[in-house]
Amino acid sequence: MKLKYLLARLKKTKFFVLGAVFFAFLVIIPLLPFSAFSANSGTKIQFVTPAWVAEHSKDPNLRILDVRNFPLDYIEGHLPNAVNIADTAFRGPKEGLPVQYWNNEKIGQIFANSGVTNNSRVLVYSDDKDVLGATMVAYLLERSGLQDIAVLDGGYTGYQASQPVTKEFPKYTVGKFTVRDNASIRVTLDEVKKLIGKSGVTFIDPRPEKLFRGEENIWVRNGHIPGARNIPWVTFMDAQNPDQLKPLEDIKKILADKKISPSNDIIISCSTGREATLQYVVLKHLLNYPKVRIYEGSWTEYSAHKDLPVATGDEKVT
Template structure:
């Protein structure tokens, strides 16, 4: 990362939500655009991704142009904001994007340069080229439930998956879904406090073992569905781009949308197969 800071095509997005964290210290060249800027109400549901033109204007305002290379980072559990923004870039047809493994904590801990100076930059020229192949909608989800080659992964906490918390109109999960809480792929629960970091992934071999234990195969047609379409982005990126699983998509409406329908709901622990 540090070796490429002088590359004019390299753009860095700091998507931490609290601006004071950015002001206190950030990566050189990093532009702060909080991840919650990219979502809002759509007339039917809360916290949905904005329309394509608005998403494009946000990236342009942060200095992004279609031919750039982009690195996104946040800190701690807000790694989900970084993976979400990276997903939205891919969704917009942008190809060259990465999430900084370890996030701000990992970068600072490696004694790389951190600055308080704000970068001077020009707005970018960003054209959205919608990529619908990486997502599914509610109608598609309805058709996929119960299909033998389809695996729904639900990265929410166990309490939400089982329907123990009264949050939505209906609580529980899509029938047949496998519950793999998103921190499972990260060092969020490392027993060594010095290594505990939700923004740091476990080794790919460790993640492969987790998937094998759950009988999730590269040949599966995988749909990741969470609470609001944010948590799902971490597992989507790991499965598709780091492990090379070819058929991985996100159900963006996730449980916020699904719970408003009359489609079947399962509660309690994941059913053994």
């Protein structure tokens, strides 16, 4: 009798476990945050040439974003089918802090109004020293869950030198863009606090040397996160065209000289979360460093917290 009873209980338990697993897949797992699965999201950001743009110009799924901040530059001439949305439109005040990224709903509306859908391939470009605007919007597209993103190497100037431009405005249907927030590619202030001085963690600060050293009186407190390595973002760019990347071998040497290894857990923090996006894209997507994240609040947020440590002068790497 006892044996029959135990077998019956075991059978019931087995069906209960199977039912629980089935329930989890149907109900619980879809409710988990997207970030739980985003580490292997498969997003690709590449730097492309004007020839690449010409080759893919007939792709009906390609959306081109001109993120130059002066509308008359766009009106005077732009890539065929490009939509102008200034990179400044993606940021504003948040809880008293300036130039913080808008919430996901507003970012999604901006992309949707620009003709972007969740299945679009998107090319982003800017000009002159505004390559940071292009990489910032590329980062936000990845952050929002888009898979296929490109940045025009050389920007508008480089494109115009070899390809025809237009003054005509594009015609398109506004679709739907749902932000699938990828939280795995950024860190919060609370996470930064825990990571300072931690073995295997490297902070990169791409600001100009004087800002890094705290020699310019801009913020309430000036300087850098203790232990950060200073690699000004301009060192990645060609001297003749600041919108065009140096060869990757040159960039690898810059990183090697600073003892930045692909094995590091890399956090990039700048002034406002914009400069950091260039080095994020290069290290993660072009050089395939496996763990690179951005501290979006950057020095604007960090320096406002008077309890946090601040270093000044040249970098001190232990």
